[in-house]
Amino acid sequence: MGYGFATLFLFCFSLLPPAYLRYYPFRSVVGPRRRKELLLGHLGIFFLEFLLLAALFNWGALKLKSGMFQFLYLFxxxxxxxxxxxxxxxxxFCHLFVLGLQAIYMILIHTLSLEVFKLFLPDAWHMNRVLPYFVIYLFLxxxxxxxxxxIMGRLFSPAQLTFPRSAFWPYLGPVPLLLCYYHANQGYFTLNPDELFQPALQIYxxxxxxxxVLVGLFLVLSIQEGLQHMQKMIRLKEQNLHLQEQLNALNNYGVSLRKExxxxxxxxxxxRHQLRLLAELAEKGEFDEAEKHLLELRKGVENK
Known part of the structure; x- marks a missing residue:
């Protein structure tokens, strides 16, 4: 009974590190309140699932078999x-992309755990005792x-997550998961356990x-460079717009200066014309007419 509960506990606990790994690329846009909600939510799911599985195991509805854990994992x-x-x-689609990368990492750890399990604990392997597998899996x-x-933490920067969504995410987001689906359909996980000891199959x-794994790393590097290039293009566009505004302001100033x-x-x-007229009136001795003309000029200036 204790062996079964320990196996179920490690199975439920093995779901927590992948959840944190999937959260890590988005940590920069998560505030303290949501971070606390995620922490409490993950712990709540862990305890509820463990209690439910322990109850089903105690009632005999669950049997400790490797195939059962593969089935339970999906739910x-x-x-x-x-x-x-x-x-x-x-x-x-960013979540979908990160989920695919995390799945590649989990497949890597899962396969390595199976190889270590087969190599160092062959008796437990043939007896279908899955507790050592979970210990090895969690350790690796x-x-x-x-x-x-x-690697995952450098995938997105805060600026990249807050920028407008890129058009390529709906197409690129599912790619890592499709690769995992293709790898899972190679038949390795559905073979007879005894056949997994064949050297040729292990090497393959x-x-x-x-x-x-190399394809996953290539995707990460491509995304990083693509997002950085997109940021540079956006910054250049903003600088060009700013320069265009400055040029428009200088052009408007030049137009107003020419007008002035x-x-x-x-x-x-x-x-010059008015002064010439006033001089002519003064030479003729028509001072009243000159004074009248000056008053008209004054009124004209004040009206402007």
Whole structure:
């Protein structure tokens, strides 16, 4: 009984590190309140699923078989995924892309765990005792976690997540999951356990797994460079718009300056004409007419 409960506990606990790995690329856009909600939500799901599975195991509805855990995984992992996607939104296709990368990492750890399990604990393998597998899986997963966090953490910057959504995400987002689906359909996980000890099959599996991981890393690097290039283009566009505004302001200033110069030329021309007229009136001794003309000029200036 204790063996069964320990196996169920490790199975439920093994779902928490992948959930954190999937959350990590979006941490920059999550505030303290939502971070607390995610933490409490993940812990709540963990305890509820463990209690439910323990009750089903105690009643005899569940049997400790490897195939059973593969079946349970599809249902037990779904609440974690929905909690994260519905809390950190609307990055739907970004979530899908990160989920695919995380699945590649999990397939890597799962395959390595099986190889270690077969190599060092062949008796437990043939007896279908899955507790050692979960111990090995969690150890390898946590061992590679720092490197996985470093790769996933550099996937999105805060500016990249807050910029307008890129048009390529609906097409690129599902690609890692499609690769995982193709890898899972190679038949490795459905073979007879005894056949998995064949050296040729082991070498083939590791080669295919290495290709899958390299493709995942290539996708990460491509996304990083693409998003950085997009940021540079957006910054250049903003700088061009700013320069265009400055050029428009200079052009408007030049137009107003030319207009003022034209008005000043007209005023100078009129002033010379008025002065010549006043001089002629003064020479003729028509001072009253000159004074009257000066008053008219004054009124004209005041009206302007």
């Amino acid at each position: 037990c992992y779904l609440p974690y995924l929905l909690l994260l996607v519905l809390t950190i939104r609307p990055f739907w 997963f946590l061992l590679g976690m720092p490197l996985a966090l470093q 599996t590791l080669i295919m797994l290495g290709i899958l 110069q034209q008005e000043m030329a007209i005023i100078r021309h009129d002033s």
